[in-house]
Amino acid sequence: MGWLWAIIVGLVLGVLARAILPGRQNIPVWLTMVFGIIGSLIGxxxxRALGIGETSGIDWGRHLLQIAGAVLIVALGTPLWAQIRGRRHTA
Known part of the structure; x- marks a missing residue:
């Protein structure tokens, strides 16, 4: 069940990250989900490093860091995806 939640949270965070970033991110849905999962893990x-990994109640700080991680990964990963995809078409 943990993997299912990771996929769902990854998709939600990836979509939120794409909505936060300006412009259009030309990446597929599966990559949005992977970027969201990676961003969640980074967040x-x-x-945990800041000591707010587990708190009582809603972990707002952790959730904000997860979104920030997803935004960072989508922002860095989208141009890499475009570059890799461009190389495949020219080869």
Missing amino acids: NAVA
Whole structure:
């Protein structure tokens, strides 16, 4: 069940990250989900390092860090995806 939640959260965070970033991110849905999962893992690691990984109630700080991680990964990953995809078409 943990993997199912990771996929759902990854998709939601990836879509939120794409909505936050200006312009159009020309990446497929599966890559949006992967970027969201990676961003979530980065956000969780930063939250744990800051000591806010587990709190009572809603973990707003952790959730904000997860979204920030997803935005970062989508922002960095989209141009890489375009570059890789462009190389495939010219080869």
